[in-house]
Amino acid sequence: MQIKLNRREALVAGSGMLASAVLSSQAQAMAPTSGSDTPWIDAHSHIWTPDTSKFKLRETVTPDQLAPHSFTDEELMAVATPEGVGRVVLIQHWPYHGWDNSYLIDAWQRHPEKFRIVGMIDDARSDTEKQMKALLKQGVTGFRINPGITKGDWLGTAGMQQMWKTAATTRQPMCCLINPENLAEVGAMCTRFPETPVVIDHFARIGVTGEVKPAELKSLCDLAKHRLVKVKISAYYALGKKQPPHEELVPMIRQLFDAYGADRLMWASDCPYQIDGKSTYRSSISLIRDHIDFVTKEERTKLLCTTAESTFFFV
Numbered sequence: 001m002q003i004k005l006n007r008r009e010a011l012v013a014g015s016g017m018l019a020s021a022v023l024s025s026q027a028q029a030m031a032p033t034s035g036s037d038t039p040w041i042d043a044h045s046h047i048w049t050p051d052t053s054k055f056k057l058r059e060t061v062t063p064d065q066l067a068p069h070s071f072t073d074e075e076l077m078a079v080a081t082p083e084g085v086g087r088v089v090l091i092q093h094w095p096y097h098g099w100d101n102s103y104l105i106d107a108w109q110r111h112p113e114k115f116r117i118v119g120m121i122d123d124a125r126s127d128t129e130k131q132m133k134a135l136l137k138q139g140v141t142g143f144r145i146n147p148g149i150t151k152g153d154w155l156g157t158a159g160m161q162q163m164w165k166t167a168a169t170t171r172q173p174m175c176c177l178i179n180p181e182n183l184a185e186v187g188a189m190c191t192r193f194p195e196t197p198v199v200i201d202h203f204a205r206i207g208v209t210g211e212v213k214p215a216e217l218k219s220l221c222d223l224a225k226h227r228l229v230k231v232k233i234s235a236y237y238a239l240g241k242k243q244p245p246h247e248e249l250v251p252m253i254r255q256l257f258d259a260y261g262a263d264r265l266m267w268a269s270d271c272p273y274q275i276d277g278k279s280t281y282r283s284s285i286s287l288i289r290d291h292i293d294f295v296t297k298e299e300r301t302k303l304l305c306t307t308a309e310s311t312f313f314f315v
């Protein structure tokens with residue numbers, strides 16, 4: 001395994017090939033890596049650049065609204081690498097860039113071995129299938145969907161239905177930024193599109209009030225009956241006591257572990273929001289890497305790497 005990974009690294013470093021050409025090669029499709037000292041994958045972080053002349057902000061956003069002012073991929077990796085994280089899934093940041101995924105694609109083009117992208121598409125478009133397939137060639141291996149943007153029947157638009165259908169063949173998961181009250185309607189979509197991979201972000205925000213409500217956690221656990229649903233165990237700064245060491249979240253993680261197993265859970269930081277002065281990058285990964293005691297070494301590796309790898313680094 002290690003020999004293969006090192007060979008892949010050598011190929012990427014030495015070939016000078018275009019990133020898209022590298023990705024198109026089936027032989028090199030699996031498991032890019034940054035080496036054994038950085039084995040982990042952060043399944044969810046945002047980045048943005050103060051270079052807003054090159055990467056335009058949404059019309060309603062001005063550069064002084066960026067908070068922090070800068071969080072580039074270099075700044076992200078500067079906090080991630082010392083904690084053993086060599087790869088990151090970059091998540092489109094709607095509040096700043098809307099449907100424009102170009103900064104994340106730029107980061108992927110510069111570092112195809114490090115990054116994959118969860119992008120966003122306007123589901124009011126009639127060509128979401130075409131968009132998904134085009135973006136797959138640019139490192140976009142999943143899509144963020146969010147009831148906070150398309151109000152009302154957010155899962156019922158023609159473009160959204162086309163996305164769920166397309167994802168069953170492209171394998172780009174529908175990544176749901178939802179609240180507990182949305183779990184039932186997402187479950188109905190899973191029934192309708194049983195071959196579509198789905199990832200629930202941030203425990204469906206259970207615990208955001210400070211309290212993990214058992215009925216909400218049961219709803220999330222019940223979604224495990226759909227075999228292609230996975231959950232990001234992430235965004236600790238926003239949940240429970242909202243400060244390190246985040247140990248009050250362990251019973252929720254344990255219950256999800258019993259429902260989903262290590263193959264369907266993945267750790268993520270949600271940077272730069274996890275770095276808020278109280279919480280840190282280390283306090284996030286440390287909960288899974290160093291503290292939880294109910295997993296085997298192999299299961300811990302799945303939570304910190306393998307699940308995210310098979311979900312997002314499949315090309």
Ligand SMILES: [Zn+2]
Binds near residue numbers: 044045
């Ligand atoms: Zn996020």
